[in-house]
Amino acid sequence: MKYHIDTIPVWDAVKQDCECFLCALETRTEQQEAERFLGASVMEPDIRIQVNRQGFCRNHHRMLFGMGNRLGHALMLESHTAESIRTVSACLNDIKKAAGAASGSILSKYGRSGQAVKKSYEEAVGRLADAAGGCILCEAVHTYMQRCCETVLLLWENDSEFRRQFSGTKGLCLCHLADLLRLAPQVLSSRLVPEFADAVEKLEKPNLDRIQEDISWFIKKFDYRYEAEPWKNSQNAVQRTCNKLRGACLPEDQASSGR
Ligand SMILES: [Zn+2]
Ligand SMILES: [Zn+2]
Structure with missing residues (x-):
């Protein structure tokens, strides 16, 4: 098989004595990614743009906070908050517009226009929920672990x-x-x-x-x-x-x- 970069960590993991060697690999990856986000990547423009857009889930905020780098954490929070304010403002604008249209229309509950208004209200709330639900660290770990699962299968085959x-x-x-x-x-x-x-x-x-x-x-x-x-x-x-x-x-x- 074509050995690629993921082969070595998978080999290291499969030799570990634990209840799931893929969990061992995932825990190690999560730790490395968290250190990366708090470390040099804080200053990398590409990473900052992604962090600003996605942010971190509550588990990963807890993890980052526990790592004790308050300045690194604060730097990411500052620009993510600015982006979040823009997103929230745009969503609330659309939500208010849709809610206003619904209350002003006799047809709001039954007619076709009512359905369209309901849809745009729900879409705007959905965008707000998406903004609160993203996590760049979860996504990075998930993507890496998918590749590792593929590697496990390829190694098992070959x-x-x-x-x-x-x-x-x-x-x-x-x-x-x-x-x-x-x-x-x-x-x-x-x-x-x-x-x-x-x-x-x-x-x-x-x-x-x-x-x-x-x-x-x-x-x-x-x-x-x-x-x-x-x-x-x-x-x-x-x-x-x-x-x-x-x-x-x-x-x-x-x-x-x-x-
Ligand atoms: Zn596992
Ligand atoms: Zn997360």
Whole structure:
């Protein structure tokens, strides 16, 4: 296969011991992107234009704020706020125009003109919602992860050593499992799609069973009859179960139990 730039990070990720190697890659990418936005790219005109237009979602504002670079964060906020004011003003103008037309028309609720007014009102509100819903960091991570999923599939198709590593992982979170299976028919040759689905099933099912056992054992350990029993693998079962079901959201390196 044609190896491209994404091959190396995917290879590094597949060797990691965690509940989803694509989550590990995503977390690392997200961190690097956040550092980039707070760092040199603050001054790059192209990036500033995109940030001004899209902004960041609340999760990523929380992340950027936690990184402690208040000046970098403030510089992006200043020009994004200016752009947001322009967008909000234009939307409110259109919303008021449409609302005024609706109240002034007898036909507003029933007639064709009423439908047109309703449409332009909703369009303007939609533009306002879009302005509040964008995130350049989410988009950057999503685009990169799509490419990485393609790379996983291409490596799985062409490299037997990668196949071996893949089937030796602890499986994937359900989100990345769905991402890979959604892409598989577009990336793999069609005869390999059932084989891939089969390989994924063989990988994922025992790992979901393992998670189920761990969380059940964790619960048992709260029963006094099991107090003297060992924790086995269950001390961080709460985090690993959340991460497996919904993608990495909790650190796996701490015990869940306060006991
Ligand atoms: Zn994942
Ligand atoms: Zn975001």
